[in-house]
Amino acid sequence: MPTMYYEGDANPALIARRKVAVLGFGSQGHAHAMNLKDSGVDVVVGLRDGSPRTDRAAQAGIKVVDPATAVDWADVIMVLVPDQVQPELYDEVIAPNLHAGDLLLFAHGFSIRFGYVTPPPDVDVAMIAPKGPGHLVRRQYVEGSGVPALIAVHQDATGEAKAVALSYAHAIGGTRAGVIETTFSDEAETDLFGEQVILCGGIDSMIRAAFETLTEAGYAEEMAYFEVLHELKLIVDLLYEGGISWMRHSVSDTAEYGDITRGPRIVTEGTKAEMRKILNEIQTGEFAKEWMAEYRAGAPNLLAARAAVADHPVERVGRELRPMMPFLVEKVPADDV
Ligand code: NAD
Numbered sequence: 393m394p395t396m397y398y399e400g401d402a403n404p405a406l407i408a409r410r411k412v413a414v415l416g417f418g419s420q421g422h423a424h425a426m427n428l429k430d431s432g433v434d435v436v437v438g439l440r441d442g443s444p445r446t447d448r449a450a451q452a453g454i455k456v457v458d459p460a461t462a463v464d465w466a467d468v469i470m471v472l473v474p475d476q477v478q479p480e481l482y483d484e485v486i487a488p489n490l491h492a493g494d495l496l497l498f499a500h501g502f503s504i505r506f507g508y509v510t511p512p513p514d515v516d517v518a519m520i521a522p523k524g525p526g527h528l529v530r531r532q533y534v535e536g537s538g539v540p541a542l543i544a545v546h547q548d549a550t551g552e553a554k555a556v557a558l559s560y561a562h563a564i565g566g567t568r569a570g571v572i573e574t575t576f577s578d579e580a581e582t583d584l585f586g587e588q589v590i591l592c593g594g595i596d597s598m599i600r601a602a603f604e605t606l607t608e609a610g611y612a613e614e615m616a617y618f619e620v621l622h623e624l625k626l627i628v629d630l631l632y633e634g635g636i637s638w639m640r641h642s643v644s645d646t647a648e649y650g651d652i653t654r655g656p657r658i659v660t661e662g663t664k665a666e667m668r669k670i671l672n673e674i675q676t677g678e679f680a681k682e683w684m685a686e687y688r689a690g691a692p693n694l695l696a697a698r699a700a701v702a703d704h705p706v707e708r709v710g711r712e713l714r715p716m717m718p719f720l721v722e723k724v725p726a727d728d729v
């Protein structure tokens with residue numbers, strides 16, 4: 393079992409004595425900044441001039457300054473801009489304004505693990521990575537609970553890196569749920585693997601393939617949508633609550649028998665061999681290199697895929713069906729925090 397930390401393991405006074413800069417006010421940034429503020433921490437948000445997020449941060453009652461000023465002023469700097477933007481922001485804005493003894497925090501190990509950011513030896517470098525999207529990090533905090541988080545220390549110049557990072561986790565609600573100790577490498581590699589083979593890539597691809605199979609066989613698009621996308625949530629909730637046995641116990645015996653006999657024909661030894669290849673591409677840094685090259689070329693494949701999926705029939709029919717389900721709040725990417 394990895395080491396776990398809870399409320400009593402953190403010293404809230406450590407972060408309360410420091411000045412904190414949160415760089416970025418997106419999914420994670422808004423949640424961290426608002427939770428820190430509500431925990432009584434002295435926090436500013438660093439945003440570029442003219443950033444569309446400036447008004448939102450100001451509305452939340454948080455002071456906004458330019459990123460260089462924020463880094464210079466703070467002793468704890470949490471980097472919550474997109475991973476692909478971090479190397480440039482680090483070189484141009486963070487590095488020139490870092491001071492010996494500062495704590496540089498990340499919410500994902502990508503930049504450090506794959507060598508895109510290399511801080512000087514006289515600063516502390518750690519990670520507090522909530523295992524959930526920012527909206528949840530904020531909502532759980534407001535409700536008096538928290539989202540579990542990972543903690544890792546990459547570099548400990550002051551001898552206090554872990555204690556201050558844990559105090560930060562306490563202030564955003566992480567220790568209420570539990571903070572699990574890991575390393576930058578393990579976090580970065582497992583996080584990428586999970587999102588590629590199951591959480592995002594695997595599930596997306598299965599949904600589209602199953603939808604296409606049903607509709608190409610003549611079944612109604614609406615039926616296919618409910619079957620292969622909508623109902624997924626109900627199954628995932630069961631897995632989340634009690635694992636595979638609880639899910640299998642909750643579905644019918646017919647469904648369970650179909651699961652055990654047909655599942656292995658969908659995810660085969662070949663699929664697992666491909667998973668190992670994908671893991672290897674992550675471990676060697678090949679994936680990181682490919683993604684940074686894509687981003688620096690203007691992300692042509694990413695943008696083309698975004699446009700293409702919006703036109704997929706499963707997306708079109710979903711947009712038509714969701715307004716008929718009053719218990720759902722329509723989510724479109726632009727609505728995102
Ligand atoms: P996001 O895209 O939601 O928000 C990014 C923010 O950075 C925005 O406020 C944007 O305006 C700002 N920004 C973009 N370019 C900038 C620049 N050059 N200078 C200053 N600000 C800039 O990002 P996010 O999803 O919150 O991710 C932030 C970090 O948190 C990443 O390291 C990510 O891996 C990690 N993380 C995200 C999640 C999640 O669920 N979204 C979960 C855990 C960890």
Ligand code: MG
Nearest residue numbers: 463464465466
């Ligand atoms: Mg500083």
